[in-house]
Amino acid sequence: AAFEEWIGQRMFRGVLDLTTSELTSEIFGGIATAGPERLTTAGRLGIPQVVCPGGLDIVSRGPLAGLDAADRARPHYAHSPTFTHVRIDAAGMRAVARVVAERLNAAKGPTAFVLPRHGFSAEGRPGGAVHDPDADDAFRAELINRLVPAVRTVEVDAHINDPDFARRACAVLLELIGEPIPGPNQATPT
Numbered sequence: 001a002a003f004e005e006w007i008g009q010r011m012f013r014g015v016l017d018l019t020t021s022e023l024t025s026e027i028f029g030g031i032a033t034a035g036p037e038r039l040t041t042a043g044r045l046g047i048p049q050v051v052c053p054g055g056l057d058i059v060s061r062g063p064l065a066g067l068d069a070a071d072r073a074r075p076h077y078a079h080s081p082t083f084t085h086v087r088i089d090a091a092g093m094r095a096v097a098r099v100v101a102e103r104l105n106a107a108k109g110p111t112a113f114v115l116p117r118h119g120f121s122a123e124g125r126p127g128g129a130v131h132d133p134d135a136d137d138a139f140r141a142e143l144i145n146r147l148v149p150a151v152r153t154v155e156v157d158a159h160i161n162d163p164d165f166a167r168r169a170c171a172v173l174l175e176l177i178g179e180p181i182p183g184p185n186q187a188t189p190t
Helices: 002-008 022-028 041-045 069-073 090-105 133-146 163-177
Strands: 015-019 049-054 058-061 076-078 084-087 111-116 151-156
Touching: 002 041, 015 163, 022 058, 022 090, 049 090, 049 163, 090 111, 090 133, 090 151, 111 133, 111 163, 133 151, 151 163
Parallel strands: 015 049, 049 111, 111 151
Antiparallel strands: 058 084, 076 084
């Protein structure tokens, strides 16, 4: 919520939104919501934005001991004593993609979605507790099908936490705001 507020105050020339997991709590009744304005302010104001699916593969629930039977039946793990992350299945991922596409399609400024091909969260990588490439592919297909041509889609052959992914997402943002992309020995503009 604070991030959306700061964007609304025009504190940023561009937005790199790596972790959008509050959307899944909004959609599926999780405990880590940021309100209905999440992922709308930059687009409404025409601020260049790069959006990524950080944590969109899970919904945050409360402590592990409090999970209901439906959530216990899904892949899940205790992120901390306060949060349990529960995997969203393919049907749910398609629903998430529809919300993301709707919000990004309304953007009035340069917008890109940067998509990692090997997982959206720490435990979403191969061997992780919530790894489900079929559900991730359902999100990808639905999103690409629904995004308007003005929203650029960039796919990266990496996991969201890999340095290559971060470099590519930053480069896309620099392109959108018209900054030169630094070479390997140059500092990134602030």
